[in-house]
Amino acid sequence: MHMKRKPKFGQNFLIDDTARHAIVGALGDLRNRTVIEIGPGHGSITEILADRCQRLIAIELDPALAAELTFRFRNQPQVEIVQLDVLKADVRALVPEGETADVIGNLPYYITSDILLKLFAAGSTGIIARAVLMMQREVADRVSAAPGIRDYGLLSATAQMNAQVEHLFTLPPSAFSPPPDVYSTVLRLQFAPRFAELGVDAVGFDAFLKQTFAQKRKTLQNNLRAAGYSAEQLAAVWPASIPPQARAESLPLGPMAELYKALRSSVDVV
Numbered sequence: 009m010h011m012k013r014k015p016k017f018g019q020n021f022l023i024d025d026t027a028r029h030a031i032v033g034a035l036g037d038l039r040n041r042t043v044i045e046i047g048p049g050h051g052s053i054t055e056i057l058a059d060r061c062q063r064l065i066a067i068e069l070d071p072a073l074a075a076e077l078t079f080r081f082r083n084q085p086q087v088e089i090v091q092l093d094v095l096k097a098d099v100r101a102l103v104p105e106g107e108t109a110d111v112i113g114n115l116p117y118y119i120t121s122d123i124l125l126k127l128f129a130a131g132s133t134g135i136i137a138r139a140v141l142m143m144q145r146e147v148a149d150r151v152s153a154a155p156g157i158r159d160y161g162l163l164s165a166t167a168q169m170n171a172q173v174e175h176l177f178t179l180p181p182s183a184f185s186p187p188p189d190v191y192s193t194v195l196r197l198q199f200a201p202r203f204a205e206l207g208v209d210a211v212g213f214d215a216f217l218k219q220t221f222a223q224k225r226k227t228l229q230n231n232l233r234a235a236g237y238s239a240e241q242l243a244a245v246w247p248a249s250i251p252p253q254a255r256a257e258s259l260p261l262g263p264m265a266e267l268y269k270a271l272r273s274s275v276d277v278v
């Protein structure tokens with residue numbers, strides 16, 4: 009029986025020349041910028057970036073690929089190849105104090121959500137300005153979905169608390185070698201955290217969002233009850249603008265932040 013093997017480390021290399029130029033082009037003018045590339049692979053995006061940005065830090069998990077790139081860019085001191093699991097990288101330590109960086113990557117799809125959540129956590133501290141990221145089309149649809157749309161969930165809410173999300177283009181499996189089983193979409197994220205505007209703290213509100221989206225089939229009130237809020241507590245502060253049977257998936261971030269603040273102040277009072 010013929011079994012299709014999944015490539016190691018999500019290694020589906022981009023072979024579409026127009027696409028790799030479009031991905032780098034989407035970051036705009038990079039002459040004075042530090043860019044962090046996630047998963048450079050054989051360097052199809054890296055080689056275009058290397059000549060355009062002031063400093064490039066490329067983080068690659070696979071030791072063989074990292075060694076290949078270190079040799080290839082040995083005469084370009086602005087390019088730094090770091091052999092590391094990007095999920096273990098300390099983004100803050102890579103960016104000089106007072107500066108921001110841009111992020112680019114044809115992501116390893118098996119850890120896309122984890123990478124996005126890591127970038128949003130770093131972005132909420134203000135050190136990431138923009139990101140251009142390729143991911144599985146279904147995940148990109150979730151990141152950019154509006155409240156009330158079927159795909160809207162915790163990933164969408166977290167993304168939209170931190171960045172303005174733009175769909176750029178979608179590529180078929182044939183743009184990669186080996187071809188993945190899925191279509192791929194490139195998103196541009198302009199980091200613009202909304203925590204101050206909505207009057208919430210990042211850590212507390214992120215935790216609250218996780219509670220409200222804990223179980224997709226439950227109403228918002230039931231998810232909050234499961235998180236430890238009493239029925240009386242919820243009834244005392246529930247905003248008139250939010251239907252009692254509402255689900256987190258239908259609620260825009262503004263009303264969600266109002267609910268968080270009302271509940272927090274009721275807890276403070278007790």
Ligand SMILES: C[S@@+](CC[C@H](N)C(=O)[O-])C[C@H]1O[C@@H](n2cnc3c(N)ncnc32)[C@H](O)[C@@H]1O
Nearest residue numbers: 017020021022047048049068069093094114116
């Ligand atoms: C989809 S490939 C993209 C490769 C190349 N950028 C391209 O477009 O052809 C994903 C890359 O991420 C690397 N990778 C996988 N897991 C990683 C991780 N945890 N940290 C850093 N790189 C990782 C893979 O080895 C691979 O080179």
